[in-house]
Amino acid sequence: MPRKPKAKAKAEIDVEEMVKEIVEEEPAPLDQFKLEDLEGVGRVTAQKLRDAGYYSLRDVAYASAHELALVIGSEERAMNIIRSAQRLLGYGHEFITAKELFEKRKNLEYISTGVRALDGLLGGGVEVGSITELIGEFGAGKTQVCHQLAVMVQLPRGSGGLGARALYVDTEGTFRPERIVQIARHRGLDPEQALENIVYARAYNSDHQMLLIDEAKKIIEKENIKLVIVDSLINHFRSEYPGRENLASRQQKLNKHISQLHRLASLYEVAVVVTNQVMSAPDVFFGNPMRPAGGNIMAHGCTYRIWLRKGKEGKRIAKIIDSPMHAEKEAVFVITENGLEDL
Numbered sequence: 001m002p003r004k005p006k007a008k009a010k011a012e013i014d015v016e017e018m019v020k021e022i023v024e025e026e027p028a029p030l031d032q033f034k035l036e037d038l039e040g041v042g043r044v045t046a047q048k049l050r051d052a053g054y055y056s057l058r059d060v061a062y063a064s065a066h067e068l069a070l071v072i073g074s075e076e077r078a079m080n081i082i083r084s085a086q087r088l089l090g091y092g093h094e095f096i097t098a099k100e101l102f103e104k105r106k107n108l109e110y111i112s113t114g115v116r117a118l119d120g121l122l123g124g125g126v127e128v129g130s131i132t133e134l135i136g137e138f139g140a141g142k143t144q145v146c147h148q149l150a151v152m153v154q155l156p157r158g159s160g161g162l163g164a165r166a167l168y169v170d171t172e173g174t175f176r177p178e179r180i181v182q183i184a185r186h187r188g189l190d191p192e193q194a195l196e197n198i199v200y201a202r203a204y205n206s207d208h209q210m211l212l213i214d215e216a217k218k219i220i221e222k223e224n225i226k227l228v229i230v231d232s233l234i235n236h237f238r239s240e241y242p243g244r245e246n247l248a249s250r251q252q253k254l255n256k257h258i259s260q261l262h263r264l265a266s267l268y269e270v271a272v273v274v275t276n277q278v279m280s281a282p283d284v285f286f287g288n289p290m291r292p293a294g295g296n297i298m299a300h301g302c303t304y305r306i307w308l309r310k311g312k313e314g315k316r317i318a319k320i321i322d323s324p325m326h327a328e329k330e331a332v333f334v335i336t337e338n339g340l341e342d343l
């Protein structure tokens with residue numbers, strides 16, 4: 001595949017073609033080893049693993065024996081293969097001190113939101129290796145934040161970006177290349193280039209959405225992608241599994257999708273940003289009856305949760321909820337034709 005993917009951030013994109021193109025391609029050489037280098041894995045097993053979405057040793061090394069057994073049959077065999085992958089990649093099983101973890105966290109990378117107040121709230125921007133969830137009612141600005149980040153990630157390091165590209169999974173058909181052009185111009189980027197730097201796919205249902213994230217693994221490294229956006233994470237799941245009777249299956253599948261995204265974030269060192277809707281909880285009589293959709297699975301699955309709401313005179317207010325380390329502060333910004341800006 002040439003450096004530039006054929007799928008550009010333009011309004012008319014043949015997604016079927018794009019998926020076919022990605023599927024037919026050989027996976028990127030993510031590690032120096034192939035699946036066939038694993039102990040007890042021959043060509044047939046390697047193919048089974050690839051068909052199930054385990055493309056690299058890293059995918060196998062972090063799998064659980066239970067899930068791998070669903071692909072290759074026995075848990076014992078799965079455990080041996082996982083161990084073999086971990087050995088080849090040199091993963092230890094040691095504990096580290098909090099000091100070591102502290103030092104590790106100092107090297108974390110962030111993508112600036114382009115809004116000082118919001119970056120301040122987030123401790124520098126959207127964190128690489130984590131999932132950041134944008135929550136809010138319609139028109140709150142979730143999609144606008146996604147557009148802005150897809151441009152910001154392209155800025156050089158030192159200017160708020162990571163000099164990298166974005167992968168945008170659009171489930172609602174609300175991605176607008178025209179908006180990217182405006183934001184890129186304002187940030188001093190060549191708009192054409194900014195569009196080339198966004199790899200776009202429309203997800204038509206929840207299975208397709210999960211397939212796209214699986215396929216994303218193959219292109220992240222070779223296409224220098226540092227930001228993966230899923231806008232919105234949940235709408236297909238909600239519409240395909242309506243009502244109480246489908247809740248258990250929906251949550252199970254959603255859980256799988258979120259683990260998929262978690263793995264993508266931590267193994268491939270990208271920032272994952274997802275959006276989520278709010279719904280009114282019928283059982284709340286006092287206080288705010290609005291709740292993020294997706295229940296506990298979403299609440300526990302996403303590392304940082306930002307609640308966006310509309311304020312007076314077009315202002316937007318962002319607040320971090322359920323964070324392991326942020327105070328419950330608020331940041332105010334505005335949406336203009338330049339994108340998101342400080343007040």
Ligand code: GTP
Pocket residue numbers: 136137138139140141142143144145174277335336337338
């Ligand atoms: P849903 O997807 O419907 O749940 O909403 P959302 O939270 O994704 O909202 P979105 O990000 O689409 O925000 C839409 C709002 O952004 C609009 O109502 C406008 O207020 C604002 N907006 C979008 N584009 C522009 C623009 O070019 N100029 C200005 N000034 N505002 C804009």
Ligand code: MG
Pocket residue numbers: 142143144174231
């Ligand atoms: Mg939206």
